[in-house]
Amino acid sequence: MDFKILLVKPRNPDNIGASARAMANFGLEDLRVVAPDIAVWRESVETLRAAVGAGHILHAARVFDFITEAAADCRVLLGTSSLHRLTPERDVISLPDLNKYLAGREGPAGILFGSEKTGLTKDDLSHCHAILNIPTGEKQPSMNLGQSVALVCYELAAAGKAPRRQRPVAPSPCVQETERMVSQICVRLREIYGPAWNGAGRAREIRRSLLDARLTKGAMNTLKALLRPSDAASKRTYP
Structure with a gap:
């Protein structure tokens, strides 16, 4: 399945760069930025410094004014949320169950990440088919944007991928x-x-x-x- 990472109103250029790097780590390439807080984020030193090895993703990233435009070609759209002080109005999927949810569905699939300050609003989530939740401790439910993107990208990449070559199994004594x-x-x-x-x-x-x-x-x-x-x-x- 083809995956898109959508950042909604990101405020910190570091986090945009870190998100791009996480995508590169796990083989995702389509980054879409919706109404960024800083117009020149792509040229920012902070962005470039955090996006080591992911310059091609930053260069190809597209900018949109609205979620509906950014996700126009997505047949599945999931919005991330810590669910802190939020009563969900969509089905909630835990990150470990993400690939099970996507199995059998037709892509492309978009994963929506909210602003560092507010996360996704109820209006943002109203565009989504379901809410994606990363299980965290109750005392600190929210995560850094770049870390959240990395965890989701890892989970997406893990599906159907063979493990890297392992050390050969040594023979046991009889x-x-x-x-x-x-x-x-x-x-x-x-x-x-x-x-x-x-x-x-x-x-x-x-x-x-x-x-x-x-x-x-x-x-x-x-x-x-x-x-x-x-x-x-x-x-x-x-x-």
């Missing part, structure tokens, strides 16, 4: 190798503490510890090397 290690540890501990340190119960404790640790075969070999008796231990004798 049962035989584990049992061999248990025996070696028991022998080593008897060398250190004497014949008193012995018994099936001790072996079970060691086996459980090794299994709980989920050691890889390589880690098991390293442990084996550490268990090689030192000269001092090999010369020690017990009655």
Whole structure:
């Protein structure tokens, strides 16, 4: 689905730049600014400084006077709100459920973000199909504009994307190798503490510890090397 990020009456050039950077981080490119508080935000040093790596998004961003113009081609329009002192008049979607809500709907989809000072008004939200809420703590329900855009962009980008290449899974030791290690540890501990340190119960404790640790075969070999008796231990004798 094609996504549009719409900033309504943004006041701080830093936040416009941070929003553009967040979009670039997660592969979104269509930024639309509605009635910005500062007319020259695009050329502002603050905007450019906050939009590292996202100059192309700022350059292509379009400016509109009204939400209806900015969202004219959107088949789905969601307005963000903390719901602080607001009785919702639309269905409320929690951010973790965003992609479930969008599944099966036809795009483009626009995500509306309000002014840093007031957020989206009831009139702004009246244009939206639903309200998008980012779960936050009750003591601080509102979020910085750039942070909000980043969280939403991450959620949108996460849908249907394969994870980045991960570290290869290391092979695990087989049962035989584990049992061999248990025996070696028991022998080593008897060398250190004497014949008193012995018994099936001790072996079970060691086996459980090794299994709980989920050691890889390589880690098991390293442990084996550490268990090689030192000269001092090999010369020690017990009655």
